[in-house]
Amino acid sequence: MNVTLFFEQLVNGLSLGSLYALIAVGYTVVYGIIQLINFAHGEIFMVGAFGAYTVWMVVGSPTALSWPMALFVLLPAMILGGVVLSVGTALATERFAYRPLRGAPRLAPLISAIGISVFLQEFVRLFYRKLPGAPDSKRAIPFPRIEGITGHSLQVGAVAIKLSSVFTVVALAVCTAFLWYYINKTKTGRAMVATSQDPDTARLMGIDVDAVIMRAFAVGAGLAAVAGVAHGLYIGNIDFKMGFMAGLKAFTAAVLGGIGNINGAVVGGLVLGIVESFAAQLGNSAWKDVWAFVILILVLVFRPQGILGAKVADRA
Amino acid sequence: MAMLEVKDLEVAYGRVKAVKGISLAVEQGQVVTLLGINGAGKSTTLRCISGLIPPVVGEVWFEGERIDKLPAHKIVRRGIAQSPEGRRLFKNMSVEDNLLLGAFSRQDADGVKRDLDRVYGMFDVLRSRRHEPAGLFSGGEQQMLAIGRAMMSNPKLLMLDEPSMGLSPIMTQLIMRTIGELQSEGVTILLVEQNAQAALSLADRGYVLEVGRIVLCDSAANLLGDDRVRQAYLGAD
Numbered sequence: 289m290n291v292t293l294f295f296e297q298l299v300n301g302l303s304l305g306s307l308y309a310l311i312a313v314g315y316t317v318v319y320g321i322i323q324l325i326n327f328a329h330g331e332i333f334m335v336g337a338f339g340a341y342t343v344w345m346v347v348g349s350p351t352a353l354s355w356p357m358a359l360f361v362l363l364p365a366m367i368l369g370g371v372v373l374s375v376g377t378a379l380a381t382e383r384f385a386y387r388p389l390r391g392a393p394r395l396a397p398l399i400s401a402i403g404i405s406v407f408l409q410e411f412v413r414l415f416y417r418k419l420p421g422a423p424d425s426k427r428a429i430p431f432p433r434i435e436g437i438t439g440h441s442l443q444v445g446a447v448a449i450k451l452s453s454v455f456t457v458v459a460l461a462v463c464t465a466f467l468w469y470y471i472n473k474t475k476t477g478r479a480m481v482a483t484s485q486d487p488d489t490a491r492l493m494g495i496d497v498d499a500v501i502m503r504a505f506a507v508g509a510g511l512a513a514v515a516g517v518a519h520g521l522y523i524g525n526i527d528f529k530m531g532f533m534a535g536l537k538a539f540t541a542a543v544l545g546g547i548g549n550i551n552g553a554v555v556g557g558l559v560l561g562i563v564e565s566f567a568a569q570l571g572n573s574a575w576k577d578v579w580a581f582v583i584l585i586l587v588l589v590f591r592p593q594g595i596l597g598a599k600v601a602d603r604a
Numbered sequence: 605m606a607m608l609e610v611k612d613l614e615v616a617y618g619r620v621k622a623v624k625g626i627s628l629a630v631e632q633g634q635v636v637t638l639l640g641i642n643g644a645g646k647s648t649t650l651r652c653i654s655g656l657i658p659p660v661v662g663e664v665w666f667e668g669e670r671i672d673k674l675p676a677h678k679i680v681r682r683g684i685a686q687s688p689e690g691r692r693l694f695k696n697m698s699v700e701d702n703l704l705l706g707a708f709s710r711q712d713a714d715g716v717k718r719d720l721d722r723v724y725g726m727f728d729v730l731r732s733r734r735h736e737p738a739g740l741f742s743g744g745e746q747q748m749l750a751i752g753r754a755m756m757s758n759p760k761l762l763m764l765d766e767p768s769m770g771l772s773p774i775m776t777q778l779i780m781r782t783i784g785e786l787q788s789e790g791v792t793i794l795l796v797e798q799n800a801q802a803a804l805s806l807a808d809r810g811y812v813l814e815v816g817r818i819v820l821c822d823s824a825a826n827l828l829g830d831d832r833v834r835q836a837y838l839g840a841d
């Protein structure tokens with residue numbers, strides 16, 4: 289592999305990895321607090337992408353905005369719409385699908401999660417089929433062009449870096465910075481950490497654990513929605529099934545980094561993205577989806593606590 | 605009326621009753637101790653008062669209001685703090701973070717700062733090492749932190765679950781002296797202990813719990829002189 293190709297694959301891997309990382313945080317934060325693998329989280333990511341798309345439709349499907357308008361008005365509005373829809377959906381699933389099952393055997397909320405996942409896919413598919421002016425939801429829907437990002441690249445030496453790649457990586461960096469601040473510097477963030485370490489003692493501190501759980505779902509959903517927009521820009525289209533594979537990959541990333549560990553989710557996502565991207569380059573690209581699951585199985589067998597160690601391990 | 609009143613409380617884990625109909629009262633300003641061997645139901649009683657487990661039957665009243673249906677975080681806001689058995693510190697958080705979590709329910713930043721100073725004043729080692737993770741401290745120091753953390757909610761009633769557990773005799777003495785200081789400051793305390801000697805020398809009143817039932821209740825002085833207590837809990841023959 290020559291140097292240019294190497295760097296191109298590295299950039300691809302980082303972009304893909306940033307997407308996985310943004311989604312993986314949601315798995316890990318929720319798992320850290322209620323030990324639930326929220327298998328509907330991939331659909332929360334998908335709903336975020338459709339939320340952003342809907343905002344674009346609602347403002348009249350603009351296609352010829354000037355780049356400052358597209359970048360600084362339309363894109364933020366789309367991200368906001370995606371976040372609102374994802375967070376709302378996640379809070380509703382928490383309230384109606386998971387909270388009633390708290391204290392039930394662990395399998396019950398897991399099955400509930402799978403049900404929610406199917407429900408959300410079908411709901412989005414049918415809803416957009418009925419929506420006047422909406423494209424055929426059976427096929428992939430082209431994501432709106434954002435002037436200033438879509439179709440542009442940055443030339444670094446011989447390596448061309450797509451601006452949508454840059455957007456994805458920057459989105460991860462910004463979200464991680466906010467998350468770090470929230471977890472370490474705010475009172476409700478500290479309450480979240482305390483609850484994940486020892487829920488009963490957290491309650492003795494006066495922490496409302498139900499509120500913490502809702503915040504965990506909300507934070508994860510917010511990041512997933514950002515990932516949904518980044519996916520639309522980077523991959524170029526969205527569809528109602530997009531959450532399935534992305535969700536599984538992000539789950540793998542969370543396990544790889546150590547489920548329950550937020551830094552681990554970010555590291556795991558990036559590692560998985562890079563491995564996938566190089567594996568696709570070196571081998572047969574039709575096999576690219578296999579590698580994630582080979583990694584998942586290897587991690588589960590040989591290092592179930594993940595790269596950075598699951599938080600469960602230091603609970604003692 | 606007593607500050608805390610527990611009436612005919614029954615608490616169960618699944619089908620197994622751990623507490624089988626106990627009643628007890630704590631008057632304002634008193635130190636009341638709850639004695640009993642392993643598995644008697646002492647911790648279960650405290651957990652129920654704090655709202656961590658609901659009672660099967662019975663009532664808990666605090667300052668004239670019924671609290672046994674409230675969620676745990678609201679009970680803390682009413683003024684009941686608990687330092688749980690085994691200390692249960694947030695081990696990889698700093699001393700100061702642990703203390704601040706103890707004050708989670710409070711909005712008065714000035715009061716929190718004052719109480720932080722008060723806890724540091726009581727336990728010097730906590731002040732000098734306030735940025736170190738709680739897990740690095742010795743058992744006695746961790747117990748100090750656990751008590752300090754419970755004090756950070758500025759409670760009206762402080763419940764301590766076996767604060768002397770696993771501590772050397774000297775450390776136990778130090779912890780008991782601290783509890784004595786809190787008592788003289790007017791803090792109302794419900795003290796669960798297996799170390800009956802130490803607890804009864806501090807307390808005003810005591811209850812003895814055996815397999816989920818109260819078998820004795822009297823002033824601490826009388827309990828110290830009671831033959832049954834001396835035989836079962838004070839190692840006299």
Ligand SMILES: Nc1ncnc2c1ncn2[C@@H]1O[C@H](COP(=O)(O)OP(=O)(O)OP(=O)(O)O)[C@@H](O)[C@H]1O
Binds near residue numbers: 640645646
């Ligand atoms: N989480 C639980 N699930 C099932 N049974 C429990 C649980 N916790 C306690 N028990 C049982 O309830 C009974 C009372 O336990 P509890 O912890 O209240 O006793 P204790 O007086 O605090 O004992 P110790 O001095 O050992 O702390 C015991 O028989 C114990 O086995």
Ligand SMILES: [Mg+2]
Binds near residue numbers: 647765
């Ligand atoms: Mg106990």
